[in-house]
Amino acid sequence: MTETYVHGYHARENERLQDQAGTLVELLHSDTEYPRGSRVLEAGCGVGAQTITLARRSPHAHFTSIDVSAGSLAEAEQRIERAGFTNVEFRQADIFSLPFEAESFDHVFVCFVLEHLARPVQALQILERLLRPGGTITVIEGDHGSTCFHPDSPAAHAAIECQVALQREAGGNALIGRQLYPLMVEAGFDAVRVSPRMVYADASRPHMVDGFTRKTFTAMIEGVRESAIAAGLIARDSFDAGIRDLHRTTQRDGVFCYTFFKGIGKKPQRPIPGFHPGYETCVHL
């Protein structure tokens, strides 16, 4: 593995990714559907939390889902098998040395992976080479700086900042969502469009409060408790107060907001040899 990766291999983290995926299916996937017969590469599939939705929403597309972690892949494979899908093939591979020919795929899907990479543009360029001209890439990332909640709490923000700092130290970027557009353009994609997807949870949406505020976001911040304290980023009591305040936002008068970013871009078409649009226009005028 050529890049450091902070979290994702432990049972609790896997459970968290499942909760996240389950809660966010509509918000993140409602506009993702691949045509019959298309070849789709899912890069960094993890335990298959998104794979299952991809396979379900596009039953006639063929997915190749790769991840660097053999343990996560084994879990993903079991999950897909149990659900009865036969349109997914799993392979262990590193995004930075993928075993595929150029232009082997019609579409690429990447979710919550760039945030862990020190070289996200290079990763996107590698993925672009694997697309046929005109093929699309879909990238989804979060941005912890988008978090806002009521009651507001400096202690909760300080605990969140620990996660951001640890991820930065490991070479990743927990604030990457806001950068999707420039990163995708820099990597060479055409027609890039990014849409912000806000999660909003209050007591009128108990499913979001439980699935997202409690089991996804707060659980993720809680997960860095020991590392943050060991790194001297925060005192134990301050961290615990921050977590308490995040849980406080799940009460009847609490509110929690977080924004994901979904970017879609196209691999440029190859120019047709001898065809110069400007010249053609002149001739016909």
Ligand SMILES: C[S@@+](CC[C@H](N)C(=O)[O-])C[C@H]1O[C@@H](n2cnc3c(N)ncnc32)[C@H](O)[C@@H]1O
């Ligand atoms: C947060 S998980 C996201 C998994 C999945 N996409 C999801 O949304 O649930 C990030 C995944 O990226 C994988 N990963 C990190 N660096 C990678 C690399 N260089 N090549 C392939 N996979 C990588 C990790 O093993 C992990 O499974």
